[in-house]
Amino acid sequence: MIEHNNISQPIYLKLKEMILNGELKQGEKIVQEKIAESLGVSRTPLMKALLALENEYLVESIPRRGMYVKALNKKEIVDIYICREALEGMAARLLALSKDDKIIKQLEDCFTSFLNKEKINIKAYSKADEKFHSLLIKLTGNSPLDKIYFFGKIHDKVIGHGLVRPPEETLQEHFKIIKAIASGNANEAENLARLHIKKSRELLFNQ
Amino acid sequence: MIEHNNISQPIYLKLKEMILNGELKQGEKIVQEKIAESLGVSRTPLMKALLALENEYLVESIPRRGMYVKALNKKEIVDIYICREALEGMAARLLALSKDDKIIKQLEDCFTSFLNKEKINIKAYSKADEKFHSLLIKLTGNSPLDKIYFFGKIHDKVIGHGLVRPPEETLQEHFKIIKAIASGNANEAENLARLHIKKSRELLFNQ
DNA sequence: AAAATGTATTTTGTATACAAAATACAAAAA
DNA sequence: TTTTTGTATTTTGTATACAAAATACATTTT
Incomplete structure (x- = not known):
């Protein structure tokens, strides 16, 4: 039929x-x-x-x-992280400039359930991480940006479990980024978002 | 057949x-x-x-x-410029870090013919401008970056003649960017590349 | 005259048909 | 045995066929 x-x-x-x-x-x-x-x-x-x-x-x-x-080699993975650095950095900047409480709320909601937890479920955290990073882009309302940001899910595949660094390390960073966005400090927000990606990239690269 | x-x-x-x-x-x-x-x-x-x-x-x-x-409205045009800001900024940074004389040469070659000219041919300059910005991306050798940078030609269409600002203004800026890249000053290169796009964007927006 | 309805036409989305290129594989030659 | 050559099979790229949705338009109804 x-x-x-x-x-x-x-x-x-x-x-x-x-x-x-x-x-x-x-x-x-x-x-x-x-x-x-x-x-x-x-x-x-x-x-x-x-x-x-x-x-x-x-x-x-x-x-x-x-x-x-597509089979990704190490250079391509690094190159993708570099793109993410540029795009997510810009997204964090835009969100900081927008000053919208609803945005902060949505970003926080990704991770609140992991606060003060003894043990963090990797699977759940990995999903939250992906959600957070894709939200960062989506919430800007910049559709060309959203269109060119299709790398979010790729590293999931590249790195077995979908996390380059342990939640204990990145959870803090996520909240720092959110805080900078909430405070309207665009430069700080962008820098932190970029540093966050860069750290993972460097870890991958020096493996 | x-x-x-x-x-x-x-x-x-x-x-x-x-x-x-x-x-x-x-x-x-x-x-x-x-x-x-x-x-x-x-x-x-x-x-x-x-x-x-x-x-x-x-x-x-x-x-x-x-x-x-596709019919682009003003918001989309601005959004595209924001993407370019992020991507070209990162490209300038990467090129500054790469420290390759051939790269500098190629970038300079785009504009040398316009130096010390009384009158600059808009058509020719517009083409050179497009070449420069696409080279900026290509020369990084980052193929994902190249893949997501497809906005270069769009503004050509959006703005009749393909230039937002007069050559007299942007020629200087282009050479400043190249200089920063040549000197290996990554932050400066990125900032100048971003500022260059941002100025055009703000001009478009406040039309 | 304006709105609503029904029919004909156009156009899209999917399936299929078919030629040429690519591949697999067997037989022949080195 | 390894390489080469020729043939059969597979798979891609393009064209075409056809059903269903969308559109256009005329007719009817209000």
Whole structure:
């Protein structure tokens, strides 16, 4: 039966999930007919989804050869962190300038449940971390910024558990960033947000 | 006759050109069959090109309605400039840290022909300006950064002639940025690159 | 005349068909 | 055995076909 309501979107989401959870492995070739059949769709909407994923650095196309799950080398990971540094730094600056209590609240809410905890659940914290960083971007209301920030989920895949540094170390930093935003100190907010990413990058790089 | 060597790429380039030079107007609907026929191709490779353009903020898709040439409002233009501020600032920083004479040479070459000129040709300077800013990004060798920097050409379209401020004002600034990069002063390079964009943004905003 | 309804046309979204390029693999040659 | 060559198979890139949604437009109703 033929559907006409955006099959591409679910395919896109499904493939993204499969890539991020490792069901499709790095470097693996995506044979269109095979994947299309396994998902019960034709190659046309599948191709749309793949092109979207290519633009998110999750899939790589080699013309006349096929689509491959993007395999990130160390340099690319570092380069992605450098981009995040620039973008999240700017986001923190913008939020500090906006002075909106609701924004502070939402950012704090990511982490309040982890305060004064003896042991922090890594899985839960990792999710909160991802939420926080993506919120930082979204709350700016700058849609071009949001459009080019698609790296958030990538490191999840790169680093097994999704965290480069332990929660004990980063929880503090997150609240410092929020505090700087709340105080309206744009320079401080930007610097702290950048330092936060930079520390992780340097740790990854010197591994 | 059926071709099998990336028709999408030329279509993409052609459409991009048509959008940037105004042949396709902002907000105009792109009726696939019409464009496909006028380009002598089918809808399949056209769709690939359109999806690529969508990811570059040049085309907007409204599901089940069609693809439209993206019309940028003032907020979006400002938001794009904010992104450029973050990205080009970071690029200038990276180049300053890299300390490579060839890089300095290439950046300088963009503008040397305009030095000590009585009258500067706007068209030529506008092209040089675009070259400079895209080089700034490319020379970092950071491919994710290059991938997310696709705004360079957009303001060309937004601002008629492609320049927000007169060459007399910006020529100086460009050389100051290059000088800071050459001296290896990363903070200075980043600040100047950001200020350069910010000034144009503020001018646009207060129009 | 304006609004509502129904029908015809257009256009999108998806599936399928098919040619050419890429790949796999077996047979022949070195 | 290793390399080369030729053939069969697979897979991509493009074109086309077709159903459903969207749009246009004329007719009817108020």
